[in-house]
Amino acid sequence: MYTTALTGTERIxxxxxxxxxxxxxxxxxxDDLCRELGISKxxxxxxxxxxxxxxxxxxxxxxxxxxxxxxxMFRSEMNAIDELMHVNKQIHLSQSIHSPTFYFDLKKYYPxxxxxxxxxKRKKLYEMIMRNLEKGVAEGLFRQDMDARVxxxxxxxxxxxxxxxxxxxEEELSAGRFIDEIFKYHIHGICNDKGLKYFRQQxxxxxxxxxx
Numbered sequence: 001m002y003t004t005a006l007t008g009t010e011r012i013x014x015x016x017x018x019x020x021x022x023x024x025x026x027x028x029x030x031d032d033l034c035r036e037l038g039i040s041k042x043x044x045x046x047x048x049x050x051x052x053x054x055x056x057x058x059x060x061x062x063x064x065x066x067x068x069x070x071x072x073m074f075r076s077e078m079n080a081i082d083e084l085m086h087v088n089k090q091i092h093l094s095q096s097i098h099s100p101t102f103y104f105d106l107k108k109y110y111p112x113x114x115x116x117x118x119x120x121k122r123k124k125l126y127e128m129i130m131r132n133l134e135k136g137v138a139e140g141l142f143r144q145d146m147d148a149r150v151x152x153x154x155x156x157x158x159x160x161x162x163x164x165x166x167x168x169x170e171e172e173l174s175a176g177r178f179i180d181e182i183f184k185y186h187i188h189g190i191c192n193d194k195g196l197k198y199f200r201q202q203x204x205x206x207x208x209x210x211x212x
Contacts, residue, residue: 009047012037013061016054024101025055026109055110059117070128080136081191081199085206087128088183092176118160125159126152133190141195155186 015036019028030051034041048054073086107114129152136142162168162182172178187199 009057010061012039012044012047012054013058016058017062020058020105021098021102024099025105027101030054052110052113055106056113059106059113063117063120067124070124074131079139079198080132080141081187081195081202083132083135084183084187085199085202088179091179091183095176095179122156122160126156129155136190136195141192141198142190143192146190151190158182 012033016028016033019033019036030041030044033054034044037044048057069090073083078086106117130148133142133146133148133151137144137146137148168178188196191199
């Protein structure tokens with residue numbers, strides 16, 4: 001799934017994450033993982049104690065990958081709108097990598113790990129939105145009159161509701177157009193006229209590049 005050179009435990013976690021993302025967690029056995037890696041079970045169990053330990057380490061591994069990706073983005077020269085457009089692309093990528101079965105299996109068979117993961121993502125999403133909103137206001141791209149804390153909590157709640165309400169099915173969530181509409185809805189709620197003008201210019205440029 002990831003192209004950086006990996007050794008030891010990271011190689012195992014990377015392969016497990018790839019298999020789980022594609023086929024779900026329940027259907028992939030420790031034997032399947034060993035065959036994928038070309039190692040013995042004895043070697044595998046030097047790194048993990050059992051499948052539950054493997055799942056926990058896989059989730060921790062993905063969290064660390066996401067953290068590094070976000071920190072790299074925040075260290076870049078992108079403005080607040082460019083950041084959001086970058087995040088939207090990452091969401092599309094994540095949706096294409098992780099099958100709905102991955103999330104379903106994690107929630108059903110490893111609820112404690114799933115709940116810890118959701119809580120962590122909730123906290124980090126709130127922090128990321130707050131950071132982005134404050135940056136956008138400082139850059140003169142977002143509305144000065146909004147309450148960043150309210151907007152951040154509202155967006156986190158909206159994201160979680162999409163998965164929990166049952167109104168939107170997984171197929172719709174996986175559709176690129178649905179994700180883009182949510183993104184545009186958020187942008188139009190936080191941008192001022194200057195920000196919307198910049199966003200539309202970037203959107204037009206992105207669409208032209210896609211057509212070429």
